[in-house]
Amino acid sequence: MTAAAATDSHESSGVVRIASVAALGGLLFGYDSAVINGAVSAVQNEFKAQPGPLGFAVAAALIGAAVGAFTGGRVADRIGRLAVMKIAALLFLVSAIGCGFAPNLALFVTFRIIGGLGVGVASVIAPAYIAEISPPRIRGRLGSLQQLAIVTGIFVSLLVDFLLARIAGSSSAMLWFGMEAWRWMFMMMAVPAIVYGALSFTIPESPRFLVAQGQPEKAQRVLARVLGVGAQETVERIQQSLATDRKRSMRDLRSPRGGIFPIVWVGIGLAVFQQFVGINVIFYYSNVLWEAVGFTESSSFVITVLTSVTNILTTLIAIAAVDKAGRKPLLMIGSTGMFVSLAVMAYIFQTAPLKNGAPVLEGAAGPVALAAANIFVIAFGMSWGPVMWIMLGEMFPNRLRGAALAVAGFAQWAANWIVTVSFPILKDISLGLAYGLYALCALLSLLFVWRFVHETKGLALEDMEDGFVPAGH
Numbered sequence: 001m002t003a004a005a006a007t008d009s010h011e012s013s014g015v016v017r018i019a020s021v022a023a024l025g026g027l028l029f030g031y032d033s034a035v036i037n038g039a040v041s042a043v044q045n046e047f048k049a050q051p052g053p054l055g056f057a058v059a060a061a062l063i064g065a066a067v068g069a070f071t072g073g074r075v076a077d078r079i080g081r082l083a084v085m086k087i088a089a090l091l092f093l094v095s096a097i098g099c100g101f102a103p104n105l106a107l108f109v110t111f112r113i114i115g116g117l118g119v120g121v122a123s124v125i126a127p128a129y130i131a132e133i134s135p136p137r138i139r140g141r142l143g144s145l146q147q148l149a150i151v152t153g154i155f156v157s158l159l160v161d162f163l164l165a166r167i168a169g170s171s172s173a174m175l176w177f178g179m180e181a182w183r184w185m186f187m188m189m190a191v192p193a194i195v196y197g198a199l200s201f202t203i204p205e206s207p208r209f210l211v212a213q214g215q216p217e218k219a220q221r222v223l224a225r226v227l228g229v230g231a232q233e234t235v236e237r238i239q240q241s242l243a244t245d246r247k248r249s250m251r252d253l254r255s256p257r258g259g260i261f262p263i264v265w266v267g268i269g270l271a272v273f274q275q276f277v278g279i280n281v282i283f284y285y286s287n288v289l290w291e292a293v294g295f296t297e298s299s300s301f302v303i304t305v306l307t308s309v310t311n312i313l314t315t316l317i318a319i320a321a322v323d324k325a326g327r328k329p330l331l332m333i334g335s336t337g338m339f340v341s342l343a344v345m346a347y348i349f350q351t352a353p354l355k356n357g358a359p360v361l362e363g364a365a366g367p368v369a370l371a372a373a374n375i376f377v378i379a380f381g382m383s384w385g386p387v388m389w390i391m392l393g394e395m396f397p398n399r400l401r402g403a404a405l406a407v408a409g410f411a412q413w414a415a416n417w418i419v420t421v422s423f424p425i426l427k428d429i430s431l432g433l434a435y436g437l438y439a440l441c442a443l444l445s446l447l448f449v450w451r452f453v454h455e456t457k458g459l460a461l462e463d464m465e466d467g468f469v470p471a472g473h
Contacts (some may be wrong), residue, residue: 004202014225016142019130023145025085027123028092030060030153031189032115035282038072038161042182047105055424061116062108062417068120069409073128075121077402080213081129081206084121089197093190100179100187115189116413124409127393128154128401132206133222140322140457143393147386148315155193155308158388161185162305164280211239259305266452267392271412273445274388277338278438279380280416281421281423303370310374313343314381326457327387328449334383335446341376342439346371350432384445388412395456 035041036058044054070089076084095115102108125148134142165171168181175181210219220235322330348369353362396404426434 010272013223015134015138018133018280019142019145021199021203022081022126022133023128023149024131024192024199025088026146026149027153027156028088028183028189028192028196029119029122029126030150030155031157032092032095032119032153033150034154034157034308035129035161035185035189035453036061036112038165038171038181039185042180043105043108045172046182047108049124053330055421057105057109057112059417059420060112060412061119062378062420064113064116064118065120065123066410066413066417068117069124069413070120070406071259072124073402073406073409074208074406076211080209081125081132082200082203084125084198085129085200088118088125089193089200091115091121092196094158096187096189096193107336107437115220117128120409120413123389123412124392125404127389128405129206130162131390131393132208133204139394140327140390141319143390144315144319144322144386147381148312151308151311151315151381151385155305155312156192157189158305158308162302164188179386203324207235211235218326218390225424261400261404263396264400264407267395267404267408268411269390269448269452270388271408272415273448274384275415275419276438276441277380277384277445278419278423278435279377279385279439280419282377283433300380302328307374307377310377311381311385314378315386317382318386321382321386322390323457326455327391328453328455330387331449331453332377334444335449336440337379338376338384339439339442339446341372341379341398342435342442344372345376346435346439348372348432349435350430351423391453391456409426 040054040058043057047057068091072084072088075087091114095111095118098111098114102111126149127143130142130146131139161171164175164181164184168175171180171182171185173181175184187372201226204222204225205218207219207222211220215238216235220232223234228421318330348365352365392408394403423434426437
């Protein structure tokens with residue numbers, strides 16, 4: 001290995017560690033999002049919740065997430081990326097303890113919303129920070145760490161749910177210190193919350209935030225650490241891209257030609273389509289779904305955990321491919337795979353015989369539905385899962401990034417909320433209808449990417465001016 005190559009390897013390992021710490025917010029994001037899966041039935045029994053309040057309790061975190069995403073980017077522009085990461089860690093910790101000890105449904109929902117605030121903040125800060133700290137040549141792979149952390153968090157959450165329910169006998173059974181297993185499912189989130197908060201003290205502030213705060217010397221030292229060469233030139237380009245005679249605000253999203261910059265609408269579209277394909281139905285309601293079509297609670301837990309493992313493995317595919325194949329091709333391949341698998345699921349559930357109003361998967365229908373569900377997760381995990389977050393972190397110009405991420409992040413969580421609260425209603429009408437609608441959205445997402453999304457592979461963030469990429473990309 002040459003001296004230059006050794007230096008490059010050392011710098012890469014340093015920035016990978018920094019990006020990995022930032023991505024830990026995604027692990028908490030995934031854990032908090034999926035922990036409710038194994039606790040839905042227990043929460044319903046504990047608080048005697050009717051379907052409407054129960055659906056609201058499941059989706060409550062998403063309300064907080066929408067608010068957190070909308071405010072997180074702007075707060076980070078004022079007090080820094082690292083300060084906001086620490087705030088998110090504290091919110092996760094409060095939510096974990098509060099949900100575990102909640103004496104009634106109202107307080108449970110309140111602490112779910114607090115955790116959602118942490119989720120929303122983490123969902124926009126991690127991709128922005130990683131994009132701002134990463135060399136262009138590996139920015140896609142480092143950006144994918146956010147999604148890898150999310151799906152790992154989902155896996156850990158579902159595994160913890162499964163193990164605690166198994167030890168106790170069920171999610172409603174008493175476990176330790178006179179507390180039910182479902183309460184411990186939430187309190188376990190305190191551990192990664194503390195780790196995330198502690199590690200956030202070990203990484204540097206975003207160089208682009210430092211430049212915006214008039215600290216170019218500090219920014220140059222950080223860039224020298226992660227880039228090795230070209231730090232001074234990069235600082236100068238950041239200064240040029242941030243040049244403005246007024247304080248940045250949401251007004252910056254308005255184009256001089258009127259209306260919002262087209263790139264902001266593209267970001268909103270990516271965020272909304274990522275949720276409208278119904279991915280979180282798999283992770284929020286899969287236990288309930290598989291039990292409804294004949295699987296036992298134990299089997300449903302195992303299926304859900306295995307599905308989350310599939311999600312992790314396919315995210316690794318995206319990490320390996322995103323800086324080679326590019327963002328747009330992966331999105332289009334993923335949309336195609338999701339459309340086909342969702343259409344198969346819609347057909348199976350629509351044509352299945354009913355028993356007590358619920359579809360029963362007989363013969364080969366059960367295995368085919370399971371296979372289609374996992375193909376759907378594979379298609380999502382190697383494309384829309386990580387690539388949407390990568391693009392939101394990198395596609396906006398420096399002067400728009402905080403505000404544009406706020407709007408796109410809000411849209412993502414609002415779409416997530418719509419899907420989450422509507423699924424129980426759609427399920428009661430027809431699972432075939434529910435999955436048919438998600439299949440339609442997958443098809444529309446393919447057309448959207450083909451028509452409106454531009455490739456950002458290999459471009460410097462300072463090249464994302466006015467939301468338009470240079471010719472040839």
